[in-house]
Amino acid sequence: MGGSSGRTLNLTLNVWRQAGPGSAGGFKTYQAKGISTDASFLEMLDVVNEELAAKGEEPIAFDHDCREGICGSCGMLINGTAHGPWKMTTTCQLHMRAFRDGETITIEPWRASAFPVVKDLVVDRSAFDRIISAGGYVSIATGNAPDGNALPIPKVDADAAMDAAECIGCGACVAACPNASASLFTSAKVSHLGKLPQGQPERYRRALRMVAQMDLEHFGGCSLHGECMEACPKGISIDHIMQMNRDYVAASWKGEPIAKAGGAG
Amino acid sequence: MELNSSIPSGPLADKWTTHKAEIKLVNPANKRKYTVLVVGSGLAGASAAATLAELGYNVKCYCFQDSPRRAHSIAAQGGINAAKNYQNDGDSVHRLFYDTIKGGDFRAREANVHRLAEISVHIIDQCVAQGVPFAREYGGLLANRSFGGAQVSRTFYARGQTGQQLLLGAYQALEKEIKKGGVTMFPRTEMLDVVLVDGHAKGIVVRNLVTGAVDTHMGDAVLLCTGGYGNVFYLSTNAKGSNVTATWRAHRRGAAFANPCYTQIHPTCIPQSGEYQSKLTLMSESLRNDGRVWVPRRAEDVGKRPDEIADADRDYFLERKYPSYGNLSPRDIASRAAKEVCDEGRGVGPGGLGVYLDFRDSIRRSGEKTIAERYGNLFDMYQRITDENPYKVPMRIYPAVHYTMGGLWVDYNLMSNVPGLFVLGEANFSDHGANRLGASALMQGLADGYFVIPYTLGHYLAGRAPVGAGAAESPSARAAQADVEARTGKLLSIRGRRTVQSFHRELGRIMWDKCGMARDRAGLEWAIGRIGELRAEFWENVTVPGSGGELNQSLENAGRVADFLELGELMCRDALHREESCGGHFRVEYQEAGEAKRNDDAFAYVAAWEWKGEGQVQALHKEPLVYENIQLQTRSYK
Ligand SMILES: Cc1cc2nc3c(=O)[nH]c(=O)nc-3n(C[C@H](O)[C@H](O)[C@H](O)COP(=O)(O)OP(=O)(O)OC[C@H]3O[C@@H](n4cnc5c(N)ncnc54)[C@H](O)[C@@H]3O)c2cc1C
Ligand code: FES
Numbered sequence: 001m002g003g004s005s006g007r008t009l010n011l012t013l014n015v016w017r018q019a020g021p022g023s024a025g026g027f028k029t030y031q032a033k034g035i036s037t038d039a040s041f042l043e044m045l046d047v048v049n050e051e052l053a054a055k056g057e058e059p060i061a062f063d064h065d066c067r068e069g070i071c072g073s074c075g076m077l078i079n080g081t082a083h084g085p086w087k088m089t090t091t092c093q094l095h096m097r098a099f100r101d102g103e104t105i106t107i108e109p110w111r112a113s114a115f116p117v118v119k120d121l122v123v124d125r126s127a128f129d130r131i132i133s134a135g136g137y138v139s140i141a142t143g144n145a146p147d148g149n150a151l152p153i154p155k156v157d158a159d160a161a162m163d164a165a166e167c168i169g170c171g172a173c174v175a176a177c178p179n180a181s182a183s184l185f186t187s188a189k190v191s192h193l194g195k196l197p198q199g200q201p202e203r204y205r206r207a208l209r210m211v212a213q214m215d216l217e218h219f220g221g222c223s224l225h226g227e228c229m230e231a232c233p234k235g236i237s238i239d240h241i242m243q244m245n246r247d248y249v250a251a252s253w254k255g256e257p258i259a260k261a262g263g264a265g
Numbered sequence: 266m267e268l269n270s271s272i273p274s275g276p277l278a279d280k281w282t283t284h285k286a287e288i289k290l291v292n293p294a295n296k297r298k299y300t301v302l303v304v305g306s307g308l309a310g311a312s313a314a315a316t317l318a319e320l321g322y323n324v325k326c327y328c329f330q331d332s333p334r335r336a337h338s339i340a341a342q343g344g345i346n347a348a349k350n351y352q353n354d355g356d357s358v359h360r361l362f363y364d365t366i367k368g369g370d371f372r373a374r375e376a377n378v379h380r381l382a383e384i385s386v387h388i389i390d391q392c393v394a395q396g397v398p399f400a401r402e403y404g405g406l407l408a409n410r411s412f413g414g415a416q417v418s419r420t421f422y423a424r425g426q427t428g429q430q431l432l433l434g435a436y437q438a439l440e441k442e443i444k445k446g447g448v449t450m451f452p453r454t455e456m457l458d459v460v461l462v463d464g465h466a467k468g469i470v471v472r473n474l475v476t477g478a479v480d481t482h483m484g485d486a487v488l489l490c491t492g493g494y495g496n497v498f499y500l501s502t503n504a505k506g507s508n509v510t511a512t513w514r515a516h517r518r519g520a521a522f523a524n525p526c527y528t529q530i531h532p533t534c535i536p537q538s539g540e541y542q543s544k545l546t547l548m549s550e551s552l553r554n555d556g557r558v559w560v561p562r563r564a565e566d567v568g569k570r571p572d573e574i575a576d577a578d579r580d581y582f583l584e585r586k587y588p589s590y591g592n593l594s595p596r597d598i599a600s601r602a603a604k605e606v607c608d609e610g611r612g613v614g615p616g617g618l619g620v621y622l623d624f625r626d627s628i629r630r631s632g633e634k635t636i637a638e639r640y641g642n643l644f645d646m647y648q649r650i651t652d653e654n655p656y657k658v659p660m661r662i663y664p665a666v667h668y669t670m671g672g673l674w675v676d677y678n679l680m681s682n683v684p685g686l687f688v689l690g691e692a693n694f695s696d697h698g699a700n701r702l703g704a705s706a707l708m709q710g711l712a713d714g715y716f717v718i719p720y721t722l723g724h725y726l727a728g729r730a731p732v733g734a735g736a737a738e739s740p741s742a743r744a745a746q747a748d749v750e751a752r753t754g755k756l757l758s759i760r761g762r763r764t765v766q767s768f769h770r771e772l773g774r775i776m777w778d779k780c781g782m783a784r785d786r787a788g789l790e791w792a793i794g795r796i797g798e799l800r801a802e803f804w805e806n807v808t809v810p811g812s813g814g815e816l817n818q819s820l821e822n823a824g825r826v827a828d829f830l831e832l833g834e835l836m837c838r839d840a841l842h843r844e845e846s847c848g849g850h851f852r853v854e855y856q857e858a859g860e861a862k863r864n865d866d867a868f869a870y871v872a873a874w875e876w877k878g879e880g881q882v883q884a885l886h887k888e889p890l891v892y893e894n895i896q897l898q899t900r901s902y903k
Binding site for chain 2: 019020035036038039040042043044046047050052053054056057058059061063064065066067068069070071072073086088089093094095097118119122124125126128129132133134136137138139140141142143144145146147148149151152153154155158159161162165166168169192193196198199
């Protein structure tokens with residue numbers, strides 16, 4: 001029976017330590033001893049951190065909150081792979097049975113110029129918020145809504161919108177992309193809202209503005225490598241990028257007023 | 266201290282409508298002159314901040330995560346209730362109201378709960394309009410599922426990620442207002458104190474978690490939307506960062522803390538696997554729609570594989586004890602029943618702390634594909650954590666701390682006893698009594714933020730002079746900021762030998778053992794003493810590495826654990842004084858045939874505790890609960 005296997009591992013960790021945004025960083029080596037295979041990756045780091053704290057040394061900083069794979073806080077490169085070896089799994093849901101006794105594990109922050117390091121494994125992903133702010137919503141003020149069932153939505157459309165809406169905004173797609181593009185993240189929102197009738201009135205304007213903001217944030221261009229989809233813990237498909245590109249092109253034909261893009265919601 | 270619930274007069278069903286028509290309004294041109302400080306960006310905070318900005322207020326919003334989208338609400342799985350009666354199965358506003366009051370074991374305010382039920386229908390409309398991709402039927406209409414404590418199907422959901430989708434809807438509305446300039450967002454910012462000017466809440470002291478800078482922000486009202494305090498138990502289903510600091514600091518400045526002992530222990534969580542365990546993972550209550558809960562009938566069988574145990578040798582104890590609600594009995598009841606069978610030595614898995622949640626029959630009936638469609642992500646999560654395949658082997662589950670019904674006391678307008686200090690969502694105490702029914706926290710958070718506060722805040726602000734530019738220099742603002750700086754300095758200077766985590770773990774164990782699923786006088790008295798000792802040791806022997814002028818997660822945790830060490834004691838005092846059992850509060854001394862025994866004559870009140878100063882015991886104030894429309898009954902789910 002799993003869950004009670006009781007095996008433990010001794011590991012060597014190579015961890016990126018960086019005091020602050022401006023400082024030079026570097027790898028430091030730590031030993032993680034007697035780690036249960038049933039512990040999560042972050043629980044393994046907790047054990048190491050508690051030992052550091054007990055010695056009065058500064059623990060390794062990393063973002064985390066829900067530890068259930070849904071808030072998108074956690075994320076690190078584990079042996080060069082965003083979120084580590086398990087498919088469709090965030091770092092907090094990765095469990096230590098994925099590793100072998102005696103293994104050396106290299107742990108780094110997301111690497112992308114649009115995600116500057118804040119400290120150790122913590123990066124600044126506020127560019128994602130600004131992309132949503134540029135147009136990733138339906139402009140409906142509270143209190144103006146018609147009855148929820150006034151507009152039937154075919155189940156396939158609702159399901160397809162949900163597939164896109166599952167994005168947790170962790171940034172693994174950017175970290176995995178050779179160009180550090182944010183196209184998968186941006187397209188997931190364009191596609192989620194674009195597949196629903198409620199999203200239609202602003203559909204083209206939304207695509208234009210979000211793509212423009214993505215470019216402003218110094219993310220790279222997309223050349224459809226597909227690494228993003230491989231790394232995505234929610235399995236968001238790169239089909240959404242095609243959809244975003246189509247909406248973007250259509251928007252340009254429709255002569256959406258790009259110049260006035262800022263400001264109005 | 267005066268506790269005036271400000272419940273409007275008139276018939277129950279008209280109170281909210283009449284109140285809205287009668288309360289004061291702020292002129293549209295004046296709204297932008299008022300600054301509203303919204304602490305928290307979960308369902309309650311994000312919906313409030315976005316809506317208030319739409320109305321024209323100047324809003325500042327704060328959260329400790331790196332983005333407002335990551336608030337703990339994101340983790341809610343199962344769904345949100347609304348009295349739409351789309352299923353034509355007999356639902357109504359009155360029925361949702363009644364179910365919620367009864368679910369809370371008759372310890373919530375009638376008027377608040379009725380308003381919640383009325384508003385529920387608008388929430389769904391609003392969320393659909395925002396593009397929340399709720400589950401739908403083939404005909405294109407919204408789908409529903411059932412949740413515990415109800416005999417109608419009124420829960421709306423988006424796969425197993427309802428909280429995520431509702432929060433993203435609110436977050437997107439918030440981002441829309443940020444772009445327009447109506448909201449200024451302060452992520453990675455922690456509120457550490459409230460500033461009172463002439464008795465009114467007029468500001469907050471915050472610490473920038475990246476630079477460590479401490480600042481005071483002044484405004485015309487403060488909204489605390491900071492979530493629940495379940496992490497006082499160390500292990501809970503809450504996100505790791507969830508904490509009590511915002512409301513506790515407000516309590517220390519005079520806000521009454523109501524019903525702190527009302528804790529919800531959720532029956533279906535993945536059992537603990539080891540000492541390193543950092544949190545517990547919920548398996549949504551919606552699973553009880555299709556999963557059957559059982560343990561072996563005989564203790565000798567607990568070591569057997571589940572498929573070796575014949576049906577006749579299984580005890581489907583919820584179906585047996587509560588035939589009409591069965592696996593969908595309310596959480597407090599289902600949790601206690603699970604504890605009881607484990608106490609009898611019939612629990613399964615490591616340490617005998619588990620019961621089965623078995624999908625065999627529903628997979629036979631509906632097929633694996635249908636079950637995967639309904640719960641696929643939960644099954645995957647279970648397998649990643651336990652290395653067991655729940656399609657083949659029944660899940661093992663055990664109760665865990667999940668939600669806190671207690672919180673800051675608020676009146677009908679969601680204002681605490683400190684004027685200008687409003688409290689929304691899980692952070693207040695208002696709507697769930699002694700036990701919350703599933704799918705009703707999302708409903709309450711969004712009701713408070715989208716539909717209540719936009720009215721009641723205006724009523725408070727109308728006619729008041731906006732806070733001036735120099736307010737941050739006022740003596741009370743300076744004093745509050747100095748207090749925060751001194752406390753941070755103190756935490757960093759102790760340099761003792763024990764880690765913050767270790768204090769937190771010990772506090773959690775005390776709370777779980779003595780103030781958890783079963784409580785008694787001797788245990789609570791012991792806990793009060795022990796927590797006091799632990800707190801004293803904390804302030805002498807804690808070690809917090811690093812400095813205050815940088816991102817320092819140990820320091821953040823230390824401040825939160827220090828507050829938990831005060832709250833824990835108050836929870837035990839509240840549990841000790843309430844000599845009855847009700848909802849999630851089960852006093853071993855007060856039971857009848859294993860069921861909670863309420864004492865309405867003596868305890869039909871809200872217990873609101875007033876801070877009396879360092880080292881003093883809080884003073885108890887009582888707000889009587891008056892039921893004009895329903896009769897108090899012994900809850901029965903049999
Ligand atoms: C795993 C899980 C599943 C759940 N499933 C359901 C469900 O299916 N249905 C249901 O109805 N309910 C469910 N609940 C309960 C529900 O999710 C919560 O009660 C609800 O989301 C709380 O929302 P909130 O807005 O009050 O607070 P939260 O979402 O907790 O937000 C708190 C906010 O306050 C901020 N904050 C806190 N302290 C500070 C501070 N000092 N300074 C600055 N910011 C601060 C945080 O950053 C955050 O933004 C679930 C809960 C859990 C744990
Ligand atoms: S901590 Fe929330 S997704 Fe990992």
